[in-house]
Amino acid sequence: MTQPHRVHVVGAGLAGLAASLALADAGVGVVLYEAAPFAGGRCRSYLDAKLGCRIDNGNHLLIAGNRDAMRYADMIGSRDSFTGPRTALYPFLDRATGERWTLRPNTGKIPWWILSPKRRVAGTGPFAYLSARDLADAPADAVVTDSLNPKSTIFRRLWQPLAVAALNTEVDTGSARLFGTIVRETLGAGGEACIPLVPREGLSESLVDPALARLRAQGTNFRNPSRLRDIGFEDGRAVTLDFEGTAETLKQGEAVVLAVPAPVASRLVPDLTVPDEFRAIVNAHYRVSLRGDAPYFVGLVGGLAEWVFRKTETLSVTISAADRLIDRPAEELAPLLWADVAAAYDLPPEPMPPWQIVKEKRATFAATPAQLKRRPPTATPWSNLVLAGDWTDTGLPATIEGAIRSGFRAAAHLLGRDQTR
Ligand SMILES: Cc1cc2nc3c(=O)[nH]c(=O)nc-3n(C[C@H](O)[C@H](O)[C@H](O)COP(=O)(O)OP(=O)(O)OC[C@H]3O[C@@H](n4cnc5c(N)ncnc54)[C@H](O)[C@@H]3O)c2cc1C
Numbered sequence: 001m002t003q004p005h006r007v008h009v010v011g012a013g014l015a016g017l018a019a020s021l022a023l024a025d026a027g028v029g030v031v032l033y034e035a036a037p038f039a040g041g042r043c044r045s046y047l048d049a050k051l052g053c054r055i056d057n058g059n060h061l062l063i064a065g066n067r068d069a070m071r072y073a074d075m076i077g078s079r080d081s082f083t084g085p086r087t088a089l090y091p092f093l094d095r096a097t098g099e100r101w102t103l104r105p106n107t108g109k110i111p112w113w114i115l116s117p118k119r120r121v122a123g124t125g126p127f128a129y130l131s132a133r134d135l136a137d138a139p140a141d142a143v144v145t146d147s148l149n150p151k152s153t154i155f156r157r158l159w160q161p162l163a164v165a166a167l168n169t170e171v172d173t174g175s176a177r178l179f180g181t182i183v184r185e186t187l188g189a190g191g192e193a194c195i196p197l198v199p200r201e202g203l204s205e206s207l208v209d210p211a212l213a214r215l216r217a218q219g220t221n222f223r224n225p226s227r228l229r230d231i232g233f234e235d236g237r238a239v240t241l242d243f244e245g246t247a248e249t250l251k252q253g254e255a256v257v258l259a260v261p262a263p264v265a266s267r268l269v270p271d272l273t274v275p276d277e278f279r280a281i282v283n284a285h286y287r288v289s290l291r292g293d294a295p296y297f298v299g300l301v302g303g304l305a306e307w308v309f310r311k312t313e314t315l316s317v318t319i320s321a322a323d324r325l326i327d328r329p330a331e332e333l334a335p336l337l338w339a340d341v342a343a344a345y346d347l348p349p350e351p352m353p354p355w356q357i358v359k360e361k362r363a364t365f366a367a368t369p370a371q372l373k374r375r376p377p378t379a380t381p382w383s384n385l386v387l388a389g390d391w392t393d394t395g396l397p398a399t400i401e402g403a404i405r406s407g408f409r410a411a412a413h414l415l416g417r418d419q420t421r
Pocket residue numbers: 010011012013014015016033034035036039040041042043057058059060061062226227228229259260261264281282283360363364388389390391398399400401403
């Protein structure tokens with residue numbers, strides 16, 4: 001197909017926004033549709049009535065080495081909206097022993113930090129880190145615990161928290177190979193790549209609102225709420241898009257980027273295989289404002305909470321692969337998680353501040369070896385229809401970086417610039 005002059009992008013999550021930005025930048029006319037009343041999908045901020053302040057739908061951490069997310073932030077001029085430590089600093093607390101340490105990978109590619117007890121995980125020696133090399137040679141069907149010794153201290157204090165957060169899947173079912181990619185692109189890429197970036201205000205302010213503003217300035221037509229119900233196909237191409245109440249006929253030179261979640265895409269596109277197993281994420285938010293010199297976040301091992309983030313008006317907790325917690329009442333989880341948060345930030349355990357618990361049952365697809373095989377490529381059998389979304393075959397887990405990469409790839413494919421074809 002020659003470069004389209006008009007592209008209909010369906011879904012205004014990060015994948016759809018990234019595709020729209022890249023297409024609009026190349027001078028293509030873009031119409032962006034979104035079923036929800038807001039853009040951002042699974043990565044957005046909103047006013048929580050119970051807490052009386054804005055919260056993010058989930059705590060999201062970016063790192064400076066997320067090259068596509070950084071390109072996206074540069075395109076929308078939002079790099080300055082992120083904050084965080086100037087160097088790679090990851091404070092941890094072991095709730096079982098009370099020990100604290102700060103992981104500090106050095107800048108530069110030679111990882112001499114593993115030789116320094118002050119920079120590495122407490123209770124580990126330098127050779128323990130070499131175990132990560134085994135992930136690179138892991139067979140496609142291996143899980144994390146096949147490649148790394150789950151009884152070792154480094155596993156409990158580093159590999160497990162990193163794998164569960166990145167894959168949103170338990171270590172005994174998550175893909176070892178995919179975790180290997182994460183380790184290579186984070187710790188393996190040097191301290192500079194590991195510098196953490198957290199949105200100063202919120203996810204929408206850093207990643208969604210400036211993207212919409214730029215798209216509007218470029219003439220993109222943003223239609224929402226506008227839910228795609230059906231796609232008509234003829235002669236090897238998509239020919240109609242049926243939205244509730246309106247239908248679009250696709251003329252020659254028009255194309256579609258389908259950037260909706262996997263279950264929606266599989267209903268709209270015939271014979272499409274997609275990941276169909278999901279994992280939950282639970283977030284808890286406590287209305288507390290702390291001084292600016294308190295850590296931006298703390299990693300916890302041996303507790304119920306996994307990562308605690310200091311936001312402007314809240315302390316917010318994330319638990320990944322949290323299916324075991326989905327059915328537990330929020331009233332039961334709130335005090336348990338608060339005990340971890342209070343310990344992480346040296347706060348009095350009583351009284352518990354106002355709280356909110358947000359459970360996302362199908363937060364991301366499960367990054368198991370079997371599910372990875374179900375990820376489709378960008379291109380489809382229809383010449384003018386491409387796919388985007390964190391569930392497509394990006395080579396990354398379901399993350400901001402993966403979603404943005406998938407959107408850029410979809411645009412590149414339509415523009416004839418796809419390096420992966
Ligand atoms: C609680 C939580 C915490 C997370 N934490 C992290 C983290 O720390 N780091 C990280 O990198 N990633 C994290 N993620 C993952 C990250 O948020 C996602 O990978 C990313 O936002 C997915 O973007 P997407 O565009 O692929 O999909 P989505 O955000 O799901 O976007 C799809 C869009 O399509 C729209 N849509 C659906 N059906 C239709 C239709 N029929 N017509 C039109 N529009 C439709 C939806 O409303 C949605 O806006 C987290 C996710 C969750 C839920």
